[in-house]
Amino acid sequence: MQIELTPQQIEQQTYFKTFVEEYVIPQAKLHDQQQHTPPELIQRLAQQGYLGAIIPKEYGGGEMEAITFGLLCEQIGRASASLLSLLTVHGMVCQSIMRWGSAEQKQQWLPKLASGEIIGGFGLTEPNIGSDAKSVESVAIAHDDHYQLTGHKKWISFGQVADLFLIIAQCDNKPTAFLVERKTAGFSTKPINNLLGFRSAMLAELIIDNCMIQKQNLVGRIGFGFSHIAGTALDHGRYCVAWGCVGLAQACLEASLHYTKDRKQFGTFLSNHQLIQHIIADMIVQIKAARLLCYQAGCLKNSGDPALIMETSIAKYFASQMVSKIADNAVQIHGANGCSDEYPVQRYLRDAKIMEIIEGSSQMQQIIIAKYGYQSFLREMRKNH
């Protein structure tokens, strides 16, 4: 067993780092304050091929393998958690169409999603429905040649600008997935501002008022919208978020290393104080542990191993808990400075908290992981008796 990036992966990683340091990090504070991501930045991501990273080459994508894509998410997360959420939700729509879309849907949408001509949005959460996602209240009524869709979605990342939404609604009381275009009559969005974190992720509510959806916009089959289509999307989302947490935590560490090398208290640099060293050491170890979990999930994704579902959940859970704690400590190290917008760590802390909530809260991951633990334990017990 050898855990080592290939020369190609290292080359890509260097390229991603250079990109975010040139185009994302310098503007991240401004975008956070303005609660806006300019279309020019989204277009720049598209030009780099990042929006189509996971899409097969036959549809104009980059067909990036899972570890390299993870390294991309890590670097985007290091620069801006809000921008990471674009990569996340756009990828969730791409992944769902790639996995469960019809041949026509793949031909129609994947090239446009790959080029950035259109942006994807993921519509699962509602005002009354969060973790209990399969109980969405949006409703689709089947007619002869179309579905009539009515519902209200909330907390939709990049909902203000996305063009194509994957919407989960009940059809015959069964969770079902539909592709809904922004231009559909009866569809509108309402911006959500002043959130704790993800301030430039341009969240929105989606109002779906008796939208007529063509039959061919059904994704998969009726009744499989949550278990398979949203399940595929959320697995991809958790993978992006896990890697993004590693990147965000790395940013916290780098800010803390920089600050403690420059700042003096009690006549010596903070870096010479053992209690500071304790915090820095824990940051380094926790980030390494989370990164290894991400590598594990990525390797399983590359091989298509069923275990990838659980390992991705474990990576997301650990990484989001980890980054929340590390961002908290980064602010602590910075003291009052860390609470001001002169330093980025306050943004990191606000964004880190969101990581524990999106794509399945920490508590939902705990339920899944504990259940897996009992299943594994009981299986071993049965084998041994």
Added chain:
Amino acid sequence: MTADEITEKTKSFLGKFIKVEEIQADEDLFAAGLLNSLFAMQLVLFVEKEFNCKVENDDLDLKNFNSINAIVGLITRKIATA
């Protein structure tokens, strides 16, 4: 690959989630509340990796997944048409 070999591999996989020795081959796995959506995704990945075939959107039918016999039937058809 014979039907018996497919059945054994399928039972071995299902044994990670349920007491497969207590389940009848035609017993409805989902109706009995034994399995959840996370299992559903893992089952798709198992079929594809273990038997080198692709589960398509047209295969999304509970009748293909709701019992040991149903899963084995789906795999057998997939292998035959691969």
